[in-house]
Every structure is written in C-alpha cells, then in structure tokens.
Amino acid sequence: MNRSVFPRRLRHSPRRRLRFAAMLGSILLLTASCGDDGGVDTLAPDAFDGISVTVGSKNFTEQYVLSEILIQALVARGAEVTDATDSGDTATTRQALLNGEIDAYWEYNSTGWVEHLGRSDPEEDGEKLTENVHEADLAENGINWIGRSSFNDTYGFAVGPDLAEKNQATRYSVDAFDLEAMAEYLKDNSDAVVCIEPEFAERSDGLVLFETETDFSIPEDQIRIVDDEADIYPLTASGACDFGEVFTTDGRIDALDLDVVVDPGVFYVYNVSLNLPTEVYEQAPEAFDALAEAILRPLSQSRITELNRQVNDGTPVSQVAADYLKLFKINA
Numbered sequence: 001m002n003r004s005v006f007p008r009r010l011r012h013s014p015r016r017r018l019r020f021a022a023m024l025g026s027i028l029l030l031t032a033s034c035g036d037d038g039g040v041d042t043l044a045p046d047a048f049d050g051i052s053v054t055v056g057s058k059n060f061t062e063q064y065v066l067s068e069i070l071i072q073a074l075v076a077r078g079a080e081v082t083d084a085t086d087s088g089d090t091a092t093t094r095q096a097l098l099n100g101e102i103d104a105y106w107e108y109n110s111t112g113w114v115e116h117l118g119r120s121d122p123e124e125d126g127e128k129l130t131e132n133v134h135e136a137d138l139a140e141n142g143i144n145w146i147g148r149s150s151f152n153d154t155y156g157f158a159v160g161p162d163l164a165e166k167n168q169a170t171r172y173s174v175d176a177f178d179l180e181a182m183a184e185y186l187k188d189n190s191d192a193v194v195c196i197e198p199e200f201a202e203r204s205d206g207l208v209l210f211e212t213e214t215d216f217s218i219p220e221d222q223i224r225i226v227d228d229e230a231d232i233y234p235l236t237a238s239g240a241c242d243f244g245e246v247f248t249t250d251g252r253i254d255a256l257d258l259d260v261v262v263d264p265g266v267f268y269v270y271n272v273s274l275n276l277p278t279e280v281y282e283q284a285p286e287a288f289d290a291l292a293e294a295i296l297r298p299l300s301q302s303r304i305t306e307l308n309r310q311v312n313d314g315t316p317v318s319q320v321a322a323d324y325l326k327l328f329k330i331n332a
Contacts, residue, residue, distance in 0.1 A: 043294070047287035048079035053280065056087035056102030060229060061308050062153060062249060066106045066272065068321035069295055069330075076331040077291070089199055090115060098141060103280045108153065109133050110268035112145065112275075114205045126152065126271040134273075144281045145273040147292030151301040153249040154270045155206060157182060157194070157261040160237045164259040178262040182243060183214035186222060194218055195241035197229040205268050207245075213266045233258065249301060251309020272296070294330050 053074055057067035067085045074081050084102050087093040094116055096102045112133040113122040117140070123129035127148060134145035159167070159177065167177050167185070186192050200206040201223070211217050224241060226232050236244030237256035246253060248260060274292045281288055310320050325331045 043077065043287060043290045045076075046078045047291075048074055048077045048284055051078075051283050052080040052082070052103075054082040054084050054101070054103045056093055056096055056105040057085040058090055058093050058105070059086050059088060060247070061251075061311050062247065062304065063106060064317050065304075065307050065311055065320060066295075068317045069324055070104065070106070070274070070291075072318075072321050072325055073291055073295060073330055076325075077287070090203075097143065097275060097277065100277070104274060104276050106272045107145075107275045108270035108272050109145070109148070110154075110205055110270050112137060114268070115203060116141075120204075122268050124265075124269060126269045129269060130271060130273055138278070142278045144276045144278060146276060146281070146288055147273050147296045149272045149296045149299050149304070151249055151299055151304045152269050152271060153247050153304070154263075155200065155209075155267040156246050156248045156263055157210075157243045158233075158236055158246045158253060158258040159243055159261060160239050160241075161257045161259075162239055163242055176262040177259070178264065179210060179266060180214055182261050183210075183216040185242075186218060187216065189242075190219075190222070192242040193222055193224050193240075194243045194245075195224045195226050195232045195235055196245040197232065198225055198227065200245050201225065209266050209268075249305045249308060251305050251307075251312050254305070255309055255313060291330075294328070298324075298328050 055067050055071050055074070057063040064085060071081050071083055071085075084096075087096050087102060087105065090111060093102070093105055094107070097105060107116075109126060109130045110122045113119045113129060113136075117133065117136050119136070123132060130145055130148045137143040137145060157179070164177070167181070186194070196207060207218075226235065229245070229247075232241065232244040233246065233250070233252040233256055235241045236246075237258060243261065244258075246258070246260065252258070253260060274288070276288060307320055307324060311317050
C-alpha cells in the first residue's frame, strides 16, 4: 500500500512543568523490570519471517505509542512491516482494516462492542467483554482480538487548575467534583464551556452517556467542538475550556496539572487488544498471541500514562517504543 495514503503526524505538546507524580512515574518505569519481566522466551527471532504486515493506528498519542511498539517488535522478529499509522479516526481506521488497507491495529473492547458491532450495555468486566467482542467480531467479520491490556483508557472530563481549586475538584478529596456536580455547574454558569472532539459528540459511548446519567443535555452554546483532540488539554489548562473531554491514560493530564472529574462508572471500560483479520492471524497464530501478550503484560495504567506523557513532552515515539521493548526484553 502506498505509504502516502496515511501520512504520519505526531502532535507534540510544548515541554511544561511536570507534577511530582509524573517524575515518579519515570523512575518507576526505569526500575520496573526488576519485578516484571515481559520477555518472550518462547518466540523465535524469525517467528514472522516471510510475513508482511501493514500496521495502522487511530490518530492520538496512545495509538502511536502502541503501534510503534508493535512495528519495532515485528521487524525484530523478521516481519516485513509497512507503517500506515495515523490512519484516521475510529470509523476510518476500522474500515481500513475491513477493506484490507491495513492488516493490524490496536482497538478497545467497548469501542468494538458498541461502535463496530452495534451492541449495547457492554460487560463491566473487561476480560469477559473482550471475549464477547472477539467471538462476535470473528463470526461476523473475521476479525481476531488478540491479548487484552490491564489498563483502561476510558473517556472522562478534566478541569484546569483554577477551576479545580475553586470547586475542590481533586481526585483525592472525598468531596471530589463528580459528573453530577459538573452538570450542576453548567446549569448554574451559562457561560461555562465544555470542549469535546467531533467523534465524542456522535458516539453512542460518548457524550450521550454523561447526558443520560445526569439527566442534563448540554446546550449547544456551551459546547465547543475542537477538531484536534490534542488541543483540548492546553485549552482546558488555560481556562479557555471550563471542562475538556480527555482520555484517562493521557500523560498531559499530569503534565498540565489537570484534574479529572470523578466518574462513578458512567463511561465504559476500554482495554486494548490487537486486531487482526483471520487471513493475517493464521499465518503465525502462536507468534501473534505471544507477541501481543509480551507487549501488553507490562502496560499498567501508570506505565502507559507515562509513555504517553513522554511522547507528548517531546520524546520521539520511536525512542519511547525502543526503550520500552529493551526494558522488558521483548526484542531480546
């Protein structure tokens, strides 16, 4: 496939003051291998020899990180890889997989269940949900869901430091600012603005869940659609947005001193798995299983957040991926 069809665009935020927690995350990441070996001892160096894989990704930082890790790991094990990352939004990237324009990308279980399969009420248990998605997607579309992350990159809302301080919006407080309080704030302050990306407004697992839970539909003049989700974080930090839609594993939450509005479980679970069509997966099923397991096993909530932060803070995604693979001996 012509690489120019899906040009890669990495959006790096400016270097900003990091919170102590983020710096501690870096230390933990560097020392984590002492007790968490993600090596793939049973995967041969030539496990993917003769196999060609075109790797895509959706258009945000975590997807770039995961896909670069996958690309480097496949190349190290003999695969011929075409980098087609930054394939587009969720619908575009999924269609590229179904059309054969890409052979692999990382997808989230609730997204698969609700958006791709058109189901409702996904299981709260991530493992069971992934099993359900895999079974249904394989039967209907020939798509395999390989592995499952422990981290949960769900939707959420964040507020900037000023609004957080005024409203005790701290993730550690028993009086934390939650979704109901957010709805009340929007009712009481007609000039307050919520910034969201276009996809979030349209998805059945997006804004509608907040509005259903709180029984409050945000007026159109209080919603600001931001085309590039990466811009929502600094806009929220600066106060230009009172509330901003975020991904909860995004490193910019700590880097920009944002606070997440407490969610009692309104938004669904989003564990990630590697998506592969059957014709690609069956070329080396055991090898793909082992590789997905090796990549995902060390990726705790704090670790993926730290990797995302490093990229947003300016470290090339290729370097972040290489360091991760070396740390956990995945390319050994």
